[in-house]
Amino acid sequence: MLETNLLWLIPGLPLLGAVLSGLLGKPLQRRFGKKAISAVSVLLPWASFGVAAWCFIQLPEGGSLHDRLWTWIAIGPLEVDLAFAMDPLSAMMALAVSLVGSLIHVYSIGYMADDEGYWRYFSFLNLFMFSMLLLVLGDNLLLMFVGWEGVGLCSYLLIGFWYRDLVNARAGMKAFVVNRIGDFGFLVGLLLLFWSLGGEWMDGAYRVNGGAFSLNFRDLPDLVAAAADKQLWGVPVLTLAGIFLFIGACGKSAQIPLYVWLPDAMAGPTPVSALIHAATMVTAGVYMVARMNFLYVHSPTAMTVVALVGAVTALFAATIGVFQYDIKKVLAYSTVSQLGYMFIGVGVGAFWAGSYHLLTHAFFKACLFLCAGSVIMAMHHEQDMRKMGGLGKTMPITRWTYWYACVAISGFPIASGFFSKDEILFQAYNAGSLMVPGWIIWLLGFVAAGLTAFYMWRSYFMTFTGPAVSVGGHEPQEQRPVITVVLGALAVGAFAMSFIGIPALWLDSPPQLEHFLAPVFSAAEGLERVFAPGAGHGVEWGLMGASIGIALLGLAFAWWLYRGRKSELPARLMAAMPRAHKLVYNKYYVDEIYDTTAVRGFLGLSRLSGWFDSKVIDGLVNLCGAAARGFAWIDGAIDRYAVDGAVNGLAWLVTRAGGKLRRVQTGRLTTYLAGLVAGVLIFVILTRFLLDVYA
Amino acid sequence: MSASWSFADAIFYFIALLTVVCGAYAVASRNIVRAVFSLLGTFLGVAGLYAMLSADFVAVVQIMVYVGGILVLLIFAVMLTSRIEKAGRSNPAARPLAASLGVLCGLASLVLLASLALLAPWKQTAAGDFAPTTAPLGEALLAEALLPFELLSVVLLGVVIGAVIIARRDPEVGG
């Protein structure tokens, strides 16, 4: 572990940018134009990337960098520092986040050029970079949680960026509320860990551990290992903590059942979708599970849950993606599906493979989204693929980068997506530590891979091939260099990432990234596998071939149906199975189900209470009222003749007395003061002589 | 030191007499101008008593603020509100009933307080030597008493603003 004092700059610089453009942005923009904002907010993330790269170079082999600013919280034996740490995993994440993030900042210069809220946008985007880097580089769970909440906030702010549109504001709110459910799970997991690691219940009292207690990622593995036997209500507490943390990951990383916010989050500006809702923030859940690998290896149950949820989500979201027409929705469901793959990876114990897929996905999915953004701009904010077509001729750079990203995501061995996805699928097949056979997970992922290839190529053919369309009388044009350069850079990145993950099967040495990340994931070495390391080559070759085969099948199918947009087949196929199509096209009605159960449930409950109040309780009250009226009539008769005389007499008395007593309220200051003093004197004398207080 | 009064005791009784007599005149005088001026004696006397209690700084502040500030304010109040030819009866007492009630209250509290002062078993430590308090006071005001000190400045600001608002002419009435 090497001490340094540079790490804080990595999240610090974007924070500076956020503060500068957030506080001074409006006058700066008015005075100096948008260039001033770009100068601050685009250069600072690049500087942050530079620092991250410099720290990465200094990273000792198998070790970590550590930068402690000050003690943040000190309660009893617990000490939490405001400190940053960079180990191989967080180095990989920090580099990816700052590089992709900075590229997307550059892209945003072009994309947001005409927007009035330019300064606001860049302030939010910088704030997001800060939160994400804090999440990645934070040295302990609490700091990670701060970043976790921060990215959620920025996501909300940016989804609802064009908040004058009610739809966008609603989408932002939905994302926030759904994320909140997940964050609650994260918090419960955190508290469970805190509770189980910090001490224990003995003889009805909670005793804290004698020694130092910390939540930082260097000490946690030992503390967690020591708590492996602890149980809560008969369940191992680590399993509970793992599952609750995973609920948090489900919210952030859009897994079943909390994935519903991500497709709606496409309401935000497209670079935001690329950065937050594809490349970085949504992978925070995967990162968290990978980071907590030492916890998950203790609990096969929690790992099974992670892997199964990931696999089911991968397949489920892929089927929805097949029938979407909105290009951003296709990419959104594809993101959900790819995140499912990452969870398969970390769930089956192949933490490095999940992290690798996270890395490759950051590049090719950001590329896909930015291409989509380029297309959307060229189409004057039209997102429906049915109205596109033939864009390949006029937008060659966009077309070919999109093409290459499709190659990457559908898993052909000339792009990084192939290596990461294939490693995950092989490791899933190879998993022996789960409570279900590994091949089930593999099968789900395998089918999803075919669907992925199909819907991605479908979107490619629908958008870029076929007869050319015209928008507003002229053909869509290629974008400015500030945009196309970023597309190219991301495509190159998607290609370059291949080299760090070429499997041992092809070379003699294990993949470089696996070797690089091994110190972080040392806990996973003890996991049971079907094949010993280095064995099972035949199966691996076979699975690889099957993957390529199903990807080719998906491509061929998409080619057959959508190539040149001439075929009538898609329409006929849909007409042949109207029900199935309708079900999937409407996303299995999950939003509607949530609406009727959860949302309506609450509303219904309140309406029921209202009905109960107005009918039952009011009825009772009215009954009482009627009874009372009957009594009152009888009473009134007595009253009028017998009581009234007495009452009137009394009233007369009171009036007279009041008339006299009214004089007491002279309105004069001195009278009141005299009353006050007399009262105090009487009180003191009474206490002095009757109660003998001073005796 | 003898059984008779020491010099310090004599000074105390002199100052106490001055204080109380001037205070009594300020209360009893029917002429508000004289009442205010007689208050001068009381304030100076209290300052002297502070000095006898080794509170030198407070004694000086007492003279500066009370004599230099509050007394002048009171004189202003008199000059702004009373006609000088009516000064002789400018400080009327309340009607006899109310006045006697007030005097009764005053006497009762005097009996109470004096008996308390003389009979209560006060826990006393020997008074220390005379020592200047200004320097430690300054340190206290900037250390443990800093918060009330700063709050007080806010209060003073509020008072200044409030006084201006209360005393200024109502623009609608016109003046």
Added chain:
Amino acid sequence: MIHVGLQHFLVVAALLFCLGLTCVLVRRNAVAILIGIELILNAAGLNLIAFARFGGDLLSGTVFVVFLIVLAAAEAVVGLALIIAVHRRLRDIDLERSDELRG
């Protein structure tokens, strides 16, 4: 031997307090009431210093009295402002006549 001690100062303070109280209760002129209040505040200050001096912690009593004097000044300023406002409204500062709160 009669040495001047705590009780002497307390008695003087009690006298001042009662004079002030009587003044506030008996007088009708608003300025006289201010005079009474000043007497009461002086009595309180004298008490504080006396207790501090004979209680061993002179410093805290001194701090208290400094604050008290400042507040007394503030009170006098607001009192003067009120008197002027009342005078402008009633052409008089006889509090027997300012009885708009009468019930």
